[in-house]
């Protein structure tokens with residue numbers, strides 16, 4: 001029996017906020033590594049997912065860079081998100097542009113298309129959400145976008161149901177260069193557990209507070225330690241910008257924060273495969289978004 005060729009490469013996943021990048025990365029990896037939510041701009045940290053692919057002649061490791069949604073930055077926090085996105089796309093072997101054909105406003109894609117145009121990597125256009133999109137406008141959009149950028153391939157998928165994803169994954173794997181794997185076979189993400197844990201809590205904040213959640217909130221890791229029985233004790237701080245936001249997060253008699261903590265704890269226990277004890281504390285810090293230390297803790301570089 002001949003040995004299979006080893007291949008390894010980086011795929012940058014670009015797209016507007018809410019296009020479904022995190023859902024797609026999770027689908028390609030086969031488990032939850034990036035958080036998803038119905039609210040735009042959820043992805044703050046640059047998270048990696050690692051997808052494996054095997055064909056008749058090759059075993060391929062694809063390092064997926066799940067970039068934060070790209071949009072015109074104003075605040076420092078937003079600028080850091082955008083800078084992290086482009087850093088992710090810097091040395092990729094393929095760039096995948098993911099578009100939500102239902103909600104995406106065409107003109108808002110313009111800056112992204114413009115910057116993609118001259119990039120040297122192979123570019124792949126992926127139109128997402130085919131489970132809810134109508135066929136004719138979808139084809140028209142594909143045609144329109146490929147007039148602007150020279151896409152090597154175009155795929156129609158549903159990141160949610162997985163429809164069309166295996167075909168797209170085959171094509172991506174074929175584009176990866178020969179080389180040794182960068183990560184061990186069982187590793188699915190390079191995000192540290194500490195950071196992943198705060199992302200899980202933040203996902204619950206989004207899900208349970210819906211529109212009431214102040215945009216300028218963050219979850220900071222405080223303590224992360226293993227107890228002698230092997231279980232994990234995790235303390236996190238939910239930072240909000242104003243005292244008036246505290247009752248929203250706490251809920252009546254603390255019921256909200258309790259539900260948030262309970263759901264996050266369950267999710268974390270499942271993902272990490274150990275019993276988790278999660279403690280959440282609410283802190284008011286008007287200036288947290290101007291604090292370098294907080295930025296670094298939540299996995300962002302400090303940009304001016």
Ligand SMILES: Nc1nc2c(ncn2[C@@H]2O[C@H](COP(=O)(O)OP(=O)(O)OP(=O)(O)O)[C@@H](O)[C@H]2O)c(=O)[nH]1
Pocket residue numbers: 015016017018019020021022023024035036037038039040041042043067068069128129130131132157158159160161
């Ligand atoms: N119907 C449908 N919904 C989808 C599909 N893919 C993603 N979604 C939904 O679209 C919303 C956004 O998905 P995310 O994966 O969080 O999007 P994102 O691009 O990572 O968003 P940011 O973190 O804001 O950059 C979620 O409610 C998903 O469930 C799909 O194929 N079909």
